Amino acid sequence: MKVLVIKRDKLGDLLLATPMLAQLKRAIPGVETHLLANDYNAWVVEGNPDIDRAWIYRRVRSGGRVSLAAAVDGIRLGFALRAQRFDWVIVANGDESPRAIRRGLSVKGKRTVAACQDAARYPGLTDPLPIDDSLHEVERMLRLLGPLGVPMPAMAEAPRYVLPARSAAFAAQWLEARGLAPGGYVVLGLGARRPKKQPTTQQVLSWSARLKREWGLDTVFMWTPGQSDDPLYPGDDATAQPVLDAQAPQIHPHRGPLWEALGLIWGARTSLFPDSGLMHFAAASPGGVLGFFAETDVSPHPRQWGPRGPKAAYLEAGRSVQELADEAVVQAVARLANVTDR
Numbered sequence: 460m461k462v463l464v465i466k467r468d469k470l471g472d473l474l475l476a477t478p479m480l481a482q483l484k485r486a487i488p489g490v491e492t493h494l495l496a497n498d499y500n501a502w503v504v505e506g507n508p509d510i511d512r513a514w515i516y517r518r519v520r521s522g523g524r525v526s527l528a529a530a531v532d533g534i535r536l537g538f539a540l541r542a543q544r545f546d547w548v549i550v551a552n553g554d555e556s557p558r559a560i561r562r563g564l565s566v567k568g569k570r571t572v573a574a575c576q577d578a579a580r581y582p583g584l585t586d587p588l589p590i591d592d593s594l595h596e597v598e599r600m601l602r603l604l605g606p607l608g609v610p611m612p613a614m615a616e617a618p619r620y621v622l623p624a625r626s627a628a629f630a631a632q633w634l635e636a637r638g639l640a641p642g643g644y645v646v647l648g649l650g651a652r653r654p655k656k657q658p659t660t661q662q663v664l665s666w667s668a669r670l671k672r673e674w675g676l677d678t679v680f681m682w683t684p685g686q687s688d689d690p691l692y693p694g695d696d697a698t699a700q701p702v703l704d705a706q707a708p709q710i711h712p713h714r715g716p717l718w719e720a721l722g723l724i725w726g727a728r729t730s731l732f733p734d735s736g737l738m739h740f741a742a743a744s745p746g747g748v749l750g751f752f753a754e755t756d757v758s759p760h761p762r763q764w765g766p767r768g769p770k771a772a773y774l775e776a777g778r779s780v781q782e783l784a785d786e787a788v789v790q791a792v793a794r795l796a797n798v799t800d801r
Contacts, residue, residue, distance in 0.1 A: 466495070467495070467500075470500050475600065479600040480509040480510060483609060486604070487609065497518050505623070546568065547607055550571070575588075598615060629718070630725065630726050641727075644726075645727055645728050646729075648681045648737055649683065649699060650738070653758070658781070660705070662783075662788075666731070667709050673798075676796070680699070681713040683695045696714075730746060743767075746796070747795050748766050748770070749774065749795055750772070
């Protein structure tokens with residue numbers, strides 16, 4: 460059996476698809492698993508043993524620009540995928556994604572699976588599944604294997620990825636330059652597009668001070684570089700600045716690209732992140748993560764998007780993370796970090 464899995468969206472979303480890829484490989488002996496991803500997210504599954512071949516396409520639109528060369532390459536890739544004559548094409552999204560479904564149908568596999576509300580919109584979609592908002596995104600993708608005869612596992616394995624070598628090398632140099640050691644710090648990040656999900660300056664200073672005083676843990680403070688009005692990806696420079704202005708000795712700021720952040724997260728005792736892609740990567744790291752959610756009556760709920768991993772927990776606030784009590788946060792970190800009072 461030859462199966463193509465299509466995952467064209469964000470980094471964290473592809474990470475959450477790895478349990479489905481593992482279950483597919485485990486449940487069907489001899490299955491040949493292919494993955495179609497883009498040049499932005501494909502690195503997430505580098506070295507993943509559950510993928511026999513990765514097909515990577517360049518995004519036609521990136522940073523507000525259109526690449527004609529990428530469009531031509533995409534046409535060529537489409538023909539190459541059709542030539543594979545896939546038995547199954549799986550559009551790996553828990554929600555309906557019209558563009559991904561159309562891409563999946565263009566491959567012209569024998570059967571195509573996708574979640575959607577109205578299958579009549581997609582002629583040729585052989586195995587439509589209703590959208591189920593009661594499940595976590597990991598399970599929503601696992602259920603896409605149902606038409607292939609693969610049952611939902613009693614317990615899904617945690618998402619996983621291989622830390623890039625350059626991320627590990629960067630972290631080792633960065634930590635040594637600051638006198639920090641793996642396991643001797645926590646990572647505390649902003650990394651959310653909505654201010655209500657981010658800790659305040661006072662919370663960052665208070666939490667980091669207690670972690671240092673009570674357990675000797677420094678804090679690596681990181682945020683998304685850029686301005687908040689960036690149309691492509693809003694940054695948190697302005698939000699981070701008051702923390703930097705405080706010049707707290709226990710806080711070590713890091714402003715850099717994702718691959719650098721991953722190395723620091725991997726070596727942390729544990730991490731604290733608002734609901735974001737970095738939260739999911741932290742959940743898949745050895746130290747785990749404490750995630751923050753807020754206003755879940757109108758925002759994504761942790762029931763569907765909470766962190767998954769052996770050491771993953773979350774706190775949910777009513778309207779904003781600033782409502783969370785310091786004691787609740789510090790005690791949750793203590794449980795994840797497995798520390799006791801000094």
